[in-house]
Each structure stands twice: as structure tokens, then as C-alpha cells.
Amino acid sequence: MKSKLEQYVENIVRHTESSKKEKEDLYDELLIHLQISRDYLMEEEGLTPEKAEEKAMQLFGLEGEIGSQIQQALFPYRKELMLTLAISSILFTIGVYLSSLFVEGDAYIVWLCISMSLSTMLLLLPLNQHFHINRKLWLNGLLVLHTLGQLYGWLITSLLDQSMTVVGLTIWVWLNIALSISLVYRTTIYDYSSDEKYIKILHGMNITSGIIISGMSLFLIVGGLIMIGQYHFMMVIFASPIAIWVGMYAVQLKLVKKNKRIAFVIGMIPIAACILIFLWLYAPVLFFR
Incomplete structure (x- = not known):
């Protein structure tokens, strides 16, 4: 069972938004600092371990405030x-x-x-x-x-x-x-993201394609509402690319640590679709002006 000191440090770390490795390092660093403070209070003031822990936590501050300060320093x-x-x-x-x-x-x-x-x-x-x-x-x-x-x-x-x-x-x-x-x-x-560059690239690819796909779908849905004036089944079809993109994004995140190449191939599909749609819409304007 975890001590009050360990639970206190855990609550501070939960208020931060670092990676898993950074949270583990922060937890160890804070715990060691508070353990030193507890031991000092036991030696200098003759407190029991329980009282020393409580005073060390009190002197350190509220979990939410300390966590927010650390978060602000990190980001x-x-x-x-x-x-x-x-x-x-x-x-x-x-x-x-x-x-x-x-x-x-x-x-x-x-x-x-x-x-x-x-x-x-x-x-x-x-x-x-x-x-x-x-x-x-x-x-x-x-x-x-x-x-x-x-x-x-x-x-x-x-x-x-x-x-x-x-x-x-x-x-x-x-x-x-x-x-x-x-x-x-x-x-x-x-x-x-982790420090691995390929994961950051994968996220960047998906966010970019997701913005383009969501924007096009929303444009078609709103355009349909303006022209028709009411809900129509076609609007579900217009929204389906967003659902497909979300599913493909989730699959990539599952695959990326097992098979990086397949994850990137799947990630390129929405980008390729966006490029093809752009060329289909604007190629006549660009080449036959």
C-alpha cells in the first residue's frame, strides 16, 4: 500500500501533461525531495514519521497548485x-x-x-x-x-x-x-509525443489530412443544409470521410510500434485522397486557363 507521501507526489504528477517517461522522472525527483524533508523534520524537530510526512507536504504546498506551476514551467x-x-x-x-x-x-x-x-x-x-x-x-x-x-x-x-x-x-x-x-x-x-521523430511525423500527417477532410465535409454538409433547407441522408455520406479518417488514425496508432512502414502507408492514404480531390477540382482551372 502506498504511503501518504507517495500518493501526494502521484497527485502532483497527475496535474502535469508530460510523457510517461518524464512523469516517472518527475515522480522520483519529487519523492526524493520530500523524503529528505521528512527525514530532516524527524531529526531536527523530533516528529514521528507520520507527523513529519504531513508537515513536509504542508510546507511543500497543495497538489493542484504545485502541479500547475510545474506544468507552466514545462510548457x-x-x-x-x-x-x-x-x-x-x-x-x-x-x-x-x-x-x-x-x-x-x-x-x-x-x-x-x-x-x-x-x-x-x-x-x-x-x-x-x-x-x-x-x-x-x-x-x-x-x-x-x-x-x-x-x-x-x-x-x-x-x-x-x-x-x-x-x-x-x-x-x-x-x-x-x-x-x-x-x-x-x-x-x-x-x-x-515520444521523442521518436517518426511518431511526431505520423501525428502531423494525420492532423493535416484531418483538418482538410473535416473542412471539406463541413462545407458540403452546410452547403446541403442551405440548398435543401432540411436534413437529408446525403449529409451522412458527406460526414463519412471524417469517420473513416478517425478509424484509420486509430489503426495507425495501434500499428506504429509494431510495423512502422504499414502505419505510414495507411497514413498516406488520406493525404493522397486530398491531393487527388484538389487536382480533380482545380486541374482544369490550372491547365486550361
Whole structure:
């Protein structure tokens, strides 16, 4: 059974978002430091081992606060970028909603609630010090959903008649989207990947192809909604490339440590599909102008 000191150090480490090896090294380093502090208190103040452990932990600080400080030292400025993105997205959502309401007379209440909820979660996640979650999974999932929500906000913006308002909001939303995508890259490739270069390349390939595929699928789905005006079975077909990409990404992550070559071959399929679609759409324009 683990001692209170070991559980305390474990809780601190859980608040950080390093790789498994880095967490193990951090755990050992913190445990040794606190054991030295405990032994010192036992010798100098004559405390029992239990009392010395409690005082050593008390002097060191709260787990959440210490973990957040270590996290900030390991990955500087990411917390500030997350907070900036969240606040900027909240203000953009309010701006689009009010512009659409007073200029066009349309109230996009559902989008307002969804976008505000996603932005608020992005605001609260970096500030969390009280419970442990798989931050990698939650953060990437939120960033992807947030990007899709901001893209829908851009579509709403494009329907406005006032040109100056459209230009300002368009620049604003694409800055939000660029920051969101860059945080996805940073989180997946830098903050959590192992030091093996080929895994980082594989993640980069999949994120890039996933952004392109998701963007094209969303464009087709929204275009279908605008033209048809209601849900149609074709929209499920338009969304299917996203599901296929997710499945292929999961397969690659399972295979990469066993058979790197096959994993990379599978990873090239979505990229090749994106290139072929691009050539199919734009080759006539490029070669027969």
C-alpha cells in the first residue's frame, strides 16, 4: 500500500501533461525531495514519521497548485494561449450573435449556446486544479469541436450584408481558428509525443489530412443544409470521410510500434485522397486557363 507521501507526489504528477517517461522522472525527483524533508523534520524537530510526512507536504504546498506551476514551467505560454483563445472566442460569438440579430433579424440561439459552452470549457480547463482528467484527450477534442464551431460562425458572418462588419469578423474568426489548430499541433506533436521523430511525423500527417477532410465535409454538409433547407441522408455520406479518417488514425496508432512502414502507408492514404480531390477540382482551372 502506498504511503501518504507517495500518493501526494502521484497527485502532483497527475496535474502535469508530460510523457510517461518524464512523469516517472518527475515522480522520483519529487519523492526524493520530500523524503529528505521528512527525514530532516524527524531529526531536527523530533516528529514521528507520520507527523513529519504531513508537515513536509504542508510546507511543500497543495497538489493542484504545485502541479500547475510545474506544468507552466514545462510548457510555458500554453495556458496563456488557451485563455486568450477562450476569451476571444466568447467575444466573437457574442459579436456574431448580436450582429446577426440586429442586422439580419436572425437569432442563432443553438449555435450561440454550443459555441459559448465550448469556449467556456476551454476557459476552465487550463484553470483546473481540483480534479484529474486526461487533459490530452479533452483538450484535443475540445479544440477540434471549437474549430468546427468557429467555422460555422464564419458561415453565419458571411451572410451579413454590412461589408465592414463581415471583414472584421472574418479576420477575427480566422485568427481564432489558426490559434486553435496550432494548439492542436502543439499538444499532439510536442507536448505529448515520444521523442521518436517518426511518431511526431505520423501525428502531423494525420492532423493535416484531418483538418482538410473535416473542412471539406463541413462545407458540403452546410452547403446541403442551405440548398435543401432540411436534413437529408446525403449529409451522412458527406460526414463519412471524417469517420473513416478517425478509424484509420486509430489503426495507425495501434500499428506504429509494431510495423512502422504499414502505419505510414495507411497514413498516406488520406493525404493522397486530398491531393487527388484538389487536382480533380482545380486541374482544369490550372491547365486550361
